Amino acid sequence: MLLIECPHCGPRAEIEFRYSGEAHMVRPAAAAACDDATWAAYLYLRDNVRGEHAERWRHTHGCGQFFNVVRDTLTDRVVTTYPAGHARSAAGGEI
Amino acid sequence: MKFSGLALLRQSLGGHRGWDRQWRSPEPKAAYDVVIVGGGGHGLATAYYLASVHGVTNVAVLERGWIGGGNTGRNTTVIRSNYLFDESAALYNHALDLWPGLSAELNYNLMFSPRGVMLLAHTLHDVHITKRHVHSNRLHGIDNVWLDPVEAKAFCPPLDISERARYPILGAALQKSGGTARHDAVAWGYARAASALGVDIIENCAVLGIGRDATGSVVGVETSRGPIGARKIGVVAAGATSTIMDMAGVRMPLESHPLQALVSEPVKPCFPCVVMSNTVHAYISQSDKGELVIGAGADQYPSYSQTGGVHQLTLAVEAICEMFPMFGRMRMLRSWGGTVDLTPDRSPILSDTGIAGLYVNCGWGTGGFKATPGSGHLFAHHLATGSAHPIAAPFSLDRYTTGRLIDEAAAAAVAH
């Protein structure tokens, strides 16, 4: 069971959180105007990396906030966490 | 040497010194007609059918570690075909048709045991969706039948059908032709048979890159044992699909998640079939050795660590004890984890890739073992002929662009 540092509440057990998919997926700005392939890529295609993976979590049973986590998918170790909307960072999660 | 009781008898006189390697361990050749990336059940079956059905024998199976070491050797061996959508039912039934004759065909006892697979319904919603499966399956000739609770208990006596349960059993769907098989034997049996037909099985050979020519067509792979040429490449590397396909610049609609299972200490026979429950979230059978084999749910996050959270094991055991309260005093003996590639619609991908010569077979999620013979058979057809077998055609990659999904997940909540 992961131990995840919520940016707002501190370290908490994984069962308080809900995984919410790969982070930094950009919803096409003009969704209606993009082509099918672009839309399909947004909906479905994922990097699914072995190694450091940026992903979204929600502290469902806590503050309710979505935030980002960089986690090593080979070891499951959490590298860093940072608030939603911030650019990916390897350390500290500041913009 | 042909395997048989007589051969065993003969060998016993000589101290069993006459048994050969079950599959050859050759050095890789410079090039092959077809290179299969991934030496699991699906990849080995693909190679076997390429050789046996299509006469394509200049084939190599490249395995990063030891054959059958991925999900083939880590699953709970449930075999069934009672899927909801026509396309899925056809796909899995193609495999189920092959299972009964497979031990004889491969001359390897895979211990296929059609002891019946029962899916429990605990809520009216379960009844609704389960009956839809039953009726759809019946139309397609799949032997999935609806049982009321008393009939279900008659088939599986350990079931608690009392009202005591938090989610009492309202009925069940039973596919009698479903069951289990010995997972390792599937890999070893296909490997031995393919090897005998000339297929090179190369273990400890990690694929590091996919080579392509100026036109974009594949020409071979870079491996930890040097470059190997290939006219066609079939990627059948569950748990590593995204990584391998990334070598050819193809992004996949996959997330790889840990999936755990556990067994109890062995006891004398007490559990006659396979029982699955989506609402209570567990599935269970008893191995020939006597261990209760219990599947846990996938962890929520993607990972390649082949380990998962203890709470997933706990949830599975809680569910089993809720349905079978006599098992509270049984003990967990072993647990393990695999890495499953999940697609958005929880249906597999058997497809071209947009790159000439590159084909992919992946996304079997939590339930690929049952499909092993069918998957190999259909993918071999695709590799040999260059076009998808009609049963496999709906499972192409482009369904994610068109929206023509085959969404077993939405319909069934959980698939195993």
Place this chain on the structure above:
Amino acid sequence: MSVFRTAGGDAIDRSRTISFSFDGTRIEGHPGDTIASALLANGVHLMGRSFKYHRPRGVLGAGTEEPNALVGVTRGPGRFEPNQRATLVPITDGMVVESQNRSPSLARDIGAVNDLLSAFIPAGFYYKTFMWPRSFWAKVYEPVIRRAAGLGRPPEVTDPDRYAQRWAHCETLVVGAGPAGLAAALAAADAGGRVILCDEGETIGGRLRDMPRATIDGLTAGKWIVQARTRLENAGVRLLTRTTAYHYGIGNLVTLAQRCTDAGGARTRERQWMVRAGRVIIAIGSIERPIVFPNNDRPGVMLASAAAGFLHRYGVLVGRHIVIATQHDSAYRTAIDLAGAGAAVTLVDRRARPAADLGEACSAAGVTVITGHIPIDTRGRLRVSKVAIAPAPDAAHRWLPCDALLMAGGWTPSVHLHSQSGGKVAWDAQSAAFLPGTTLAAQVSAGTCRGRVTLADCLADGWTAGGGNGASAPAADDRTDTGMSPAEPDAHPEGARRKAFVDFQNDVTAKDIRLAVREGFRSVEHLKRYTTNGMATDQGRTSNINALAIAAQAMGQTIPGTGLTTFRAPYSPTTFGTMTGFTRGRLFDPVRTTPMHARAVAAGAVFEDVGQWKRARFFPRPGEDMHAATARECISVREAVGLFDASTLGKIEVVGPDAAAFLDLLYAGRLSTLAVGRCRYALMLREDGFIADDGVIARLATDRFHVTTTSGGAASVLNVMEDFRQTEWPDLRVWLTSTTEQWAVAGVTGPRARNVLAALVEGVDLSSDAFPHMAVRQGRIAGVPVRIFRVSFTGETGYEINVPARHALPVWDAVAAAVAAAGGGLYGTEAAHVLRAEKGYIIVGQETDGTATPDDVGLGKMVAATKPDFVGKRSLMRAAMRDPDRKQLVALLTADRSLLDEGTQVVDPASPRQSLGHVSSTYPSVTLGRPFALAMVHGGRSLLGTKLAVATAAGPVAVDVVDPVLYDPSGARLDV
């Protein structure tokens, strides 16, 4: 008492004698004895039969490593457990112990015929046979094999005992309370912070208990253990004995299984601790290896460490004439101790020249030492009677008579937990063992589990690991060592036809391993799986390294070059009850009930499970079945008025100046044009275009909406809304508050609904002009402020009265009384479903299955296609989503007026094997006077007015395809 009981034994209470039965024979022992020690004290060595060959077996070990002595234990009704290691189970008065895997008796077991047939059934034999004829595997061979396999008999009745769980947090968790673990815990306690120390044994001390002559800081080992316990308790260390760390997970979550009582009853039997530790010190020791040689498995052949344990802990001598076979130092101390206890001891050392001081000590103690010899065979049917020793396997041998043969094949450090934590292991040539290597987890191993040898080293290692200054570590006099001398695992050369066991429980022999290698199973994982070595209930504790050594020799490789299998949880077998903890029965999953639940119970409701909710399905009166009750409830709604508990519907209050804009993005319809005081039905789509949820949205103020969701969808809808609010459109000024449980909801519907409300509601003009369909008003009932939504899910005039939950009952009672007075009554979900289906209203999750678009279910007009964007819009534009042949909602009427089964398939009678769709809802209808069904049919709307068929088990049933609105298509009844 038995002649095998000696002085000593720190575990037992000699002042009391208790008894139990073993296969019907009464056996006496002392409190503190294990089954094994009590049996051995009575001279009983035969305790079990092996898995495959049914060979007679006694104990091999004295603890968790035991592969042979597995028994079934009964402590009263329901309190039976199979496969218990006799070396671990403390005896209790009156308990019933049975041996396993034998028939008719342990001494005479017909299964032993397998031993004679063993030449035909080597490793993996079953892969090579039983293939003909094809149907015989499942019908004939497999049932026979299944009956022969398995160990004990399964428990058959509900487990009556209680289990518990607890979370704990600490700065330091020490696993193992042997010398290293105790030193570590003492140091950690000195350093401060919360410390938890656990040990699987009955008490603390570990292997130190087997070294009565060692001294630490001037105290004997026993006294030092007592002092250490006092210091730890005074320092507030949580000391958990009988507690096994069975799972080491990511984030330093270590899961412990504590055996609180063996008796069960009102007390907690076992407790699971989930310990989140800042750091973990692993001090779980090491396990002695057997020596692999022919017939090394007879009762009386055991590990030297086991004999030491039985002697020092239980005061039991395992034999009178003992031969010890060793290849290193640790057995010498055991030899001297056993001789001191009165046994005649011969020590056979493989080495030609062991250390001189050891030999002298042996001589002084009367131990005969034979050097340069190894054991090569044994005799004795149910107990070892003699052992053959020789300088080499094929050299001339001589027989030594004995009643116990002890094996000291070297020590295997326990790296399980280190490995489970994600740590690597590395071969250490000096220790001739795999030792903990690198790890990313905040943990460290200490003591013999990382190859430390002497007692002094272990104490110092633990002390340092615990944060202590090395100079102040507990000091032990040295040469009274732990005896953890390294020894290269013995790769016994290929010998005669006799069996040399590697994995005792699974009956894997050295020959089996060599056969597997010959057949190409060269990966350690293949070896394990093909031979089943290491897969027994002892988890390979005594067999893995020996198997590896034999395989490596067969392949001409080194041991580290051959590899090691991965260690997985559990560390040792753990009961399902422990893992389950409190989560049983009522606590398996919460039962959610509405504020009016008690009223439904009182009214005799039959409930259904909807998610975690209990919802009243129907209210049968005497003699009524579900159909009759439902028909009556439907008539009540259609002709008078019905009352329905709709409290489970999800509710979300959406507030802020951008609330309308936000809902326009989240829902397919347009909410920004909704007037204050009005309601609108809305569909929420997934981003892939399929229907996710539906509900009614009411505008309470310009910047305030009351959104309802399906009962099952409440949490996921809020999650999706928060996701888009926080991450996709964070600039929108809007907030979400779940109000599902703030409001209890009483649904009043039927032609007399308005009359019912008129008598109850204060402050609301109920006339249709003032309060039209799809409007919301606030008023009071019984003095309680309520929100009233005029909506209908039945096709009749309807109101949903939202009441603050703590005031729900008085309002409900007032409404119920008024409904009854108007000739109506309660109705449940079954009637609600019939009533809505007659109107062609969908249920998300029934007509939709995650693959339906709004247009598919006839709600295309609910999509505001001109909005520039909303969740799911882009996906609806894809070709497959606009295919005219998609499944569409229709109603089906059977020509023979039969009731269809739900889920049945719709077919064209001309091609009856091809599914055109499925029945999604099907009910008898008292209103329509006939059964009807809703169905999703390919191109369904273009088939209205045609005839199709539904495939049933009895054959096709002809149906008319008609419009799904079968009741009041004009909607006139919504405003009665």
Place this chain on the structure above:
Amino acid sequence: MSDLILTLGDTSASRAPDEAQLLLHGHPRDRAALSALAGFDLSDTMLASTAGSGWHALHLSPDEWLLVGPNGGRGDMAARFAEAPIVLSLVDISDRSVGIDLTGPLADDLLAGGCPLDLATLSPGGCTRTLFGKVTVLLWRRDDGWRMSHARSYDAYVVDLLCAVAEDLASP
């Protein structure tokens, strides 16, 4: 219904009194203005609470404060926010949950039977949402123990679990 749920030596669990609960959302940068409206300082430290004029404000999320006060004062407090010059959301959730007060030396152990949180991380006044068994609960450490509250439909489960934990704590 008795207000006492269980006792375990000097430790007890009892029903918390009904109180007014108003859930306030606003932008963190508007905290001063929100405090002015509330009539007392709202915490800018997450998982901390502040108090004033009979009300407490629990800071549970960066933009969320739960105002807890006397039942009778609910209308007055709500009215303070009615015509606010800043953007906010105030929703009355007084009826959404029910509370249980845990006091005595074993109060932490009662919670540890179902709560994965390290309770030592919360000092008096500290508050957070977390899990108790399978249910989301709000924990609020007060001077004399804990207030645990949960959605009212889960009450039977929470009470059952508390009793099961208490039985275990009473078991030697």
